[in-house]
Amino acid sequence: MTLLEQFQLWLGSIWPEWAAYITPAIIGVVVVLGFVLTTVIIFIYLERRLLGRFQIRTGPNRLGPEGIFQPIATALKVLLKEDIVPAKADKAVHWLAPVIVFAPILLIFAVVPFGKGAIFTDLNVGIVYVVAISSLSAVGIYMAGWASSNKYALIAALRAVAQMVSYELPVILSILGVVLMVGSLSMNQIVESQSIPFILLQPLGFVIFFLGTVAEMNRCPFDLLEADSEIVAGYHTEYSGMKFALFYLGEYGHAVAYSAIIATLFLGGWQGPLLPPIIWFLIKIVAVFCFIVWMRATLPRLRVDQLMAFAWKCLLPLAVINLFIIAAEVLWLPESMPWIMVVLNFAFAGVLILLWSKLFTLGGGRVEV
Amino acid sequence: MKFERYGIGIAKGMMVTFKHLFRSPITVQYPEEKLAVSRRIRGNELVWYPDRCTGCATCAKSCPHGNIEIVTHVGDENSYVVDKFEVDTGRCMFCGLCVESCPYEALAMGISYERAQYRRGDMVLSKDALLLSDIRRPSGYARPKVEVTLPKQTLLVYWDKDREEGGQKVNFLTLSKKRGRGV
Amino acid sequence: MAIRTEPFILNMGPQHPSTHGVFRMRVTLDGEVVLDVEPVVGYLHRGIEKLAEGRTYTQNIPFTDRLDYLASMTNNLAYVLAVEKLAGIEVPERAEHLRIIMAEMMRIASHLMAVGFFLNDLGAMMTPVLYMWREREKLLDLFEMVCGQRLTYNYMRVGGVSHDIPEEFLPALRRFVAEMPGLIDEYDQFLAQNEIVLARSKGVGVLPEDLAINIAASGPVLRASGVQWDIRRGDPYSIYDRFDFDIPVGSAGDCYDRYWVRVQEMRQSVRILEQAIPQLPQGEVCAKVPQLLRPPVGEVYGRIEAPKGELGFYLVSDNSIAPYRFRIRPPTLINLTALRDMVIGWKVADLIITFGSIDVCLGEIDR
Ligand code: SF4
Numbered sequence: 001m002t003l004l005e006q007f008q009l010w011l012g013s014i015w016p017e018w019a020a021y022i023t024p025a026i027i028g029v030v031v032v033l034g035f036v037l038t039t040v041i042i043f044i045y046l047e048r049r050l051l052g053r054f055q056i057r058t059g060p061n062r063l064g065p066e067g068i069f070q071p072i073a074t075a076l077k078v079l080l081k082e083d084i085v086p087a088k089a090d091k092a093v094h095w096l097a098p099v100i101v102f103a104p105i106l107l108i109f110a111v112v113p114f115g116k117g118a119i120f121t122d123l124n125v126g127i128v129y130v131v132a133i134s135s136l137s138a139v140g141i142y143m144a145g146w147a148s149s150n151k152y153a154l155i156a157a158l159r160a161v162a163q164m165v166s167y168e169l170p171v172i173l174s175i176l177g178v179v180l181m182v183g184s185l186s187m188n189q190i191v192e193s194q195s196i197p198f199i200l201l202q203p204l205g206f207v208i209f210f211l212g213t214v215a216e217m218n219r220c221p222f223d224l225l226e227a228d229s230e231i232v233a234g235y236h237t238e239y240s241g242m243k244f245a246l247f248y249l250g251e252y253g254h255a256v257a258y259s260a261i262i263a264t265l266f267l268g269g270w271q272g273p274l275l276p277p278i279i280w281f282l283i284k285i286v287a288v289f290c291f292i293v294w295m296r297a298t299l300p301r302l303r304v305d306q307l308m309a310f311a312w313k314c315l316l317p318l319a320v321i322n323l324f325i326i327a328a329e330v331l332w333l334p335e336s337m338p339w340i341m342v343v344l345n346f347a348f349a350g351v352l353i354l355l356w357s358k359l360f361t362l363g364g365g366r367v368e369v
Numbered sequence: 370m371k372f373e374r375y376g377i378g379i380a381k382g383m384m385v386t387f388k389h390l391f392r393s394p395i396t397v398q399y400p401e402e403k404l405a406v407s408r409r410i411r412g413n414e415l416v417w418y419p420d421r422c423t424g425c426a427t428c429a430k431s432c433p434h435g436n437i438e439i440v441t442h443v444g445d446e447n448s449y450v451v452d453k454f455e456v457d458t459g460r461c462m463f464c465g466l467c468v469e470s471c472p473y474e475a476l477a478m479g480i481s482y483e484r485a486q487y488r489r490g491d492m493v494l495s496k497d498a499l500l501l502s503d504i505r506r507p508s509g510y511a512r513p514k515v516e517v518t519l520p521k522q523t524l525l526v527y528w529d530k531d532r533e534e535g536g537q538k539v540n541f542l543t544l545s546k547k548r549g550r551g552v
Numbered sequence: 553m554a555i556r557t558e559p560f561i562l563n564m565g566p567q568h569p570s571t572h573g574v575f576r577m578r579v580t581l582d583g584e585v586v587l588d589v590e591p592v593v594g595y596l597h598r599g600i601e602k603l604a605e606g607r608t609y610t611q612n613i614p615f616t617d618r619l620d621y622l623a624s625m626t627n628n629l630a631y632v633l634a635v636e637k638l639a640g641i642e643v644p645e646r647a648e649h650l651r652i653i654m655a656e657m658m659r660i661a662s663h664l665m666a667v668g669f670f671l672n673d674l675g676a677m678m679t680p681v682l683y684m685w686r687e688r689e690k691l692l693d694l695f696e697m698v699c700g701q702r703l704t705y706n707y708m709r710v711g712g713v714s715h716d717i718p719e720e721f722l723p724a725l726r727r728f729v730a731e732m733p734g735l736i737d738e739y740d741q742f743l744a745q746n747e748i749v750l751a752r753s754k755g756v757g758v759l760p761e762d763l764a765i766n767i768a769a770s771g772p773v774l775r776a777s778g779v780q781w782d783i784r785r786g787d788p789y790s791i792y793d794r795f796d797f798d799i800p801v802g803s804a805g806d807c808y809d810r811y812w813v814r815v816q817e818m819r820q821s822v823r824i825l826e827q828a829i830p831q832l833p834q835g836e837v838c839a840k841v842p843q844l845l846r847p848p849v850g851e852v853y854g855r856i857e858a859p860k861g862e863l864g865f866y867l868v869s870d871n872s873i874a875p876y877r878f879r880i881r882p883p884t885l886i887n888l889t890a891l892r893d894m895v896i897g898w899k900v901a902d903l904i905i906t907f908g909s910i911d912v913c914l915g916e917i918d919r
């Protein structure tokens with residue numbers, strides 16, 4: 001039973017039933033919204049500072065001690081900017097797109113467990129819900145690109161659809177590995193059954209899931225949707241003001257959400273010794289995010305056809321093989337000896353990655369015209 | 370059979386950025402920290418010494434843009450008196466040719482670099498505006514006697530080493546610790 | 553069965569993050585595939601060739617700074633060499649050495665920019681650019697120390713150089729020369745073996761050897777295609793024949809080779825600097841040249857190996873104080889003519905990196 005349901009029951013004993021039902025829900029929504037917005041602001045600051053240090057700069061450090069108020073100033077600046085809509089834009093779609101990109105991120109947090117019982121709603125199909133909701137933002141990005149009536153945005157929109165569809169498959173297949181091992185789709189159960197974090201039990205699944213999610217949140221090296229050296233700003237080229245702010249929030253909100261999901265599925269969620277669960281959870285989210293920033297500071301981006309090839313020729317077959325390996329192990333290996341599984345799976349992951357790297361070819365990709 | 374393309378290059382690259390995370394940043398927090406510019410800097414605006422100037426207009430002739438406008442009349446003792454000496458610094462490209470060509474060292478490049486103006490008209494400097502003053506000092510460009518009196522330039526080549534700056538040792542690490550206090 | 557598609561025209565630039573200035577490309581695309589590219593130049597046209605005809609030989613030196621503003625020293629050098637050839641002026645030894653030191657420093661600085669921005673075009677989020685800027689900044693500091701400016705040096709003069717170096721210059725340069733090879737190694741480690749860089753740039757934007765020769769390409773673009781042609785060796789000017797250096801030559805003529813050739817050239821430039829510093833003789837830095845130079849009637853073509861290729865000045869003198877004709881042979885404009893042949897059939901992203909690998913400078917293309 002989640003904390004929220006307990007609170008609901010207690011309220012029900014003193015208040016009328018409808019109030020007892022609505023009040024906790026509202027409180028939950030406010031808490032989740034507050035959490036997302038504050039973490040997004042912190043993450044924006046963190047990313048800018050970290051990127052600065054990776055690039056031997058200091059990063060923003062002028063406003064407030066060590067520049068911590070910089071994201072707030074940025075937000076204010078963006079909000080005060082003029083909202084420009086292109087003359088030939090499809091106005092309604094143009095207006096709706098940022099909302100559709102941003103809203104699903106809040107919905108994802110409904111099933112993210114922050115601690116024991118600290119979950120907004122413990123859906124029994126939690127992980128399926130996450131997958132379903134998170135692919136909604138692809139629609140928003142496509143709408144943005146289409147409605148802007150800008151060629152750069154259109155290219156980005158088409159890339160978005162191709163990329164999201166391709167990377168959803170390996171992501172889901174690697175999630176299945178986790179689900180097989182847990183035997184449940186509920187996020188709470190997934191965390192509770194990780195006495196050994198799944199990153200050790202399923203290293204290959206983790207790598208696939210990580211790369212897939214990085215691709216889904218359009219971060220380097222898969223940030224083709226906003227590849228600034230090619231298509232200016234991608235799908236949000238024609239956005240400014242509040243709408244742009246929503247895209248910006250959406251981008252970082254995605255990063256927070258996926259970091260949370262990665263932490264939940266593979267890093268043991270809120271579990272950890274000594275410190276309270278919520279602290280452990282936050283530490284894990286920040287660690288995942290820092291790694292993503294590190295990748296962004298280092299790696300160039302792939303080309304669009306290589307991106308597709310990577311998903312279909314590399315991640316997807318590996319994910320299928322991984323699923324079979326996990327299934328076989330769950331079926332035949334004795335459950336009392338998980339460490340055998342760790343060793344086995346690391347060996348499998350190493351061998352498979354080495355084998356697949358042989359398929360890696362350099363260059364090419366010219367089309368006869 | 371060689372396994373060389375399995376991500377080892379990516380891992381190496383990540384290590385390079387990781388190493389840089391612990392190197393001190395080379396940012397200079399500009400208004401608070403100012404590095405010493407070159408002793409020969411061809412900085413903004415010119416410095417004009419009316420007592421040395423003979424009104425020969427060599428500088429005006431050597432300027433590629435014709436920025437310098439000089440009007441003189443013959444005074445007593447058979448010398449020129451400069452009536453008008455006007456430089457349009459808005460069109461100046463700070464090439465230094467006028468300073469190099471002046472035979473009497475009556476013209477020098479400035480050492481300052483914070484001379485933005487709101488109006489183009491304000492950039493046209495006349496006789497009085499070009500005089501030597503506290504905010505308008507000559508640089509050592511083509512003026513070796515001035516050059517030796519100026520502080521030595523801060524060089525980025527020594528960024529991880531102690532360096533002399535205005536007599537006291539400063540190093541980039543201590544600089545970076547001082548940073549970040551905000552305005 | 554092929555799906556019927558319709559090509560569309562994308563107008564890239566003049567304001568675009570990776571056109572390296574104000575350059576415009578009319579790109580015909582079929583989806584992501586480039587069908588045709590039409591470069592549109594001229595947004596930075598200042599009429600330098602015409603302006604120069606109305607100014608004296610000395611006054612033209614600052615204008616050459618503004619051609620390829622990332623390599624002003626070599627522009628100065630090419631111009632003054634042409635004028636010296638025209639007027640038959642001997643240059644003192646110390647000035648020759650200083651010129652070589654400056655030109656090689658400039659080559660390193662220019663290649664650092666080229667390599668950094670090539671990697672940035674690949675999408676590496678400014679990091680390589682900032683690392684390379686750090687090194688370039690060290691060089692700019694040294695240039696600033698010698699001639700007082702960081703970008704538009706105006707340092708070379710007809711008959712020598714304008715100033716002698718200050719005493720702090722050589723220790724600082726020695727330190728730079730000592731640490732630079734290690735830094736180049738680090739950059740190699742950073743991205744040269746990176747799988748993504750290899751996948752993106754190997755075999756992409758190939759310029760075949762015969763085409764490279766036929767369009768008169770020069771510089772790293774030509775050498776990456778496998779032609780061993782460097783004016784420093786092929787037609788030595790100044791005192792380059794006294795130095796020992798290799799000419800790195802690529803084989804495939806793709807974007808990666810152009811990148812690789814530039815990195816190797818930086819190493820060779822460091823080698824030249826290592827040899828030039830101890831040799832530096834004492835003495836005058838500028839020959840006695842009249843302030844208003846009047847070269848004899850005639851015409852001359854002077855060329856050097858600038859960082860981006862063969863930079864030539866064609867000067868016609870009518871024995872007046874100003875050149876009668878002042879023609880610039882900009883290396884990057886001529887290299888740019890190969891762009892269309894290199895990118896057709898590739899993706900938009902390849903168009904960007906191929907364009908970046910040519911390393912253009914719009915100041916020089918539009919003049
Ligand atoms: S610095 Fe150059 S452009 Fe400026 S006034 Fe002197 S000669 Fe003219």
Ligand code: SF4
Binds near residue numbers: 427429439474475476
């Ligand atoms: S060249 Fe010197 S002396 Fe002659 S007018 Fe100019 S500033 Fe005066």
